[in-house]
Amino acid sequence: MTNVLAVAEHRRGDLRDVSYEAITAGRELADEAGGELHVAVISGDTDEFSERLNREGVDRVHTVDYGEEFNHDVYHQAVTQLFDAVDAGYLLTPNSVNALDYIPAAANALNLPVVTDVIDLDGGDESLVATREMYGSKVETTTELDTGRAAVTIRGGEWPATEDGGDAAVESFDADIDESAVRSTVTGFEEAGGGDVDISDADVLVSVGRGIEEEENLDLIFDLADALDATVSSSRPIVDNDWLPANRQVGQSGKVVTPDVYIAIGISGAVQHVAGMKGSDTIIAINTDPNAPIFDLADYGVVDDLFDVVPALIEEFGG
Known part of the structure; x- marks a missing residue:
């Protein structure tokens, strides 16, 4: 049995649609691995976000109330701690600028292989096959991992958004954030x-x-x-x-x-x-x-x- 931890993404006060697609992908992977799907949301209006993320197929929603926007150091610490706390084997995120910023560091700390920009997943509690595209989407390739542990980023638009109607427990996770290790802050946005x-x-x-x-x-x-x-x-x-x-x-x-x-x-x-x-x-x-x-x-x-x-x-x- 292998649990899946899917990390939602928000920007400027709004959850991004790919967060709901990650729930769908995470549920499918959790079913194949015989485990639970845990969804995490870090920073921002975690109360509102947790309500919107409590969708069909989610077993538990975890909130980390720290700051308002994405921060590499905060996410790195919170995700690695939560991954261990929920006894997860798979870490799943959107293939976004934010995720690609912190996932390599988190995966390194957790000793996880990383597969990015995935369009399909087939796995269990002992192995994983990830499908990706190469050469301008002209060729599909598969990456086979003989382990039930991996960090995966999924391409947006490849999975449908999950449906409303979840009844998962919502739990606040008290991450032990080392503030001395938080070396950056968001001061604004520019398109x-x-x-x-x-x-x-x-x-x-x-x-x-x-x-x-x-x-x-x-x-x-x-x-x-x-x-x-x-x-x-x-x-x-x-x-x-x-x-x-x-x-x-x-x-x-x-x-x-x-x-x-x-x-x-x-x-x-x-x-x-x-x-x-x-x-x-x-x-x-x-x-x-x-x-x-x-x-x-x-x-x-x-x-x-x-x-x-x-x-x-x-x-x-x-x-």
Whole structure:
């Protein structure tokens, strides 16, 4: 029997959606290992966060009330102590900037192997097989560990968010934080690339690719986004041309998004882009090429010129 400790992630007062995906992945792993799923939330409004994390499949929620935002030294100490306290074998987190900051140090302290950016897990209390993607998501590889102990970071969008309705016990964990070892503090936030939106939080995304042809034509895409109360995102060529900032890019070298609706306009569907949006609930593709790979993934497809389709959509929804 091997227990799983999944660490939730929050930023600027909000739990990130990938925290709920980590619960799903953690529950599956705990079932295979015959153990319990423990979920931890560290810092911030732990009372509110613990209520939201008490979801189906969670056995216990642990709160560490120390500070407001992520801090490497605090998380390192709290996670290593809690991991031992709950007798866990697997440490599970999102594959995020924060987690990749402290997980190597925590894993080193706990003598755990580390597998990052995982898209699938198959394991038990004595072994683990982790699936990852390489070469721009063109190849899937498996990492086999002959141990029931490991630190794993999961890619967002690969597991569905867990359902509401948990009845787990919520316990406050009194971590023994050595304040002399806390050598940094958060003084503020600044969005990278001058971005004013976070596409990973959007419910509806209107995403544009090289089919838009010219920068001036982006006005058409923003008009559609306004009509749909959506957010504009893009594939890499649009960012490479400096037509949109990097914070709007979807894909392996951009952001992973899981909106309710993803509208791909003039996007062929290269594997690097698909890796960032395949977890969307509903995918709609508009492209002149009926053989474009994006149609293999789309729930609905329109084979037509975007300069005819998009104005018609704006008229329909913007009137």
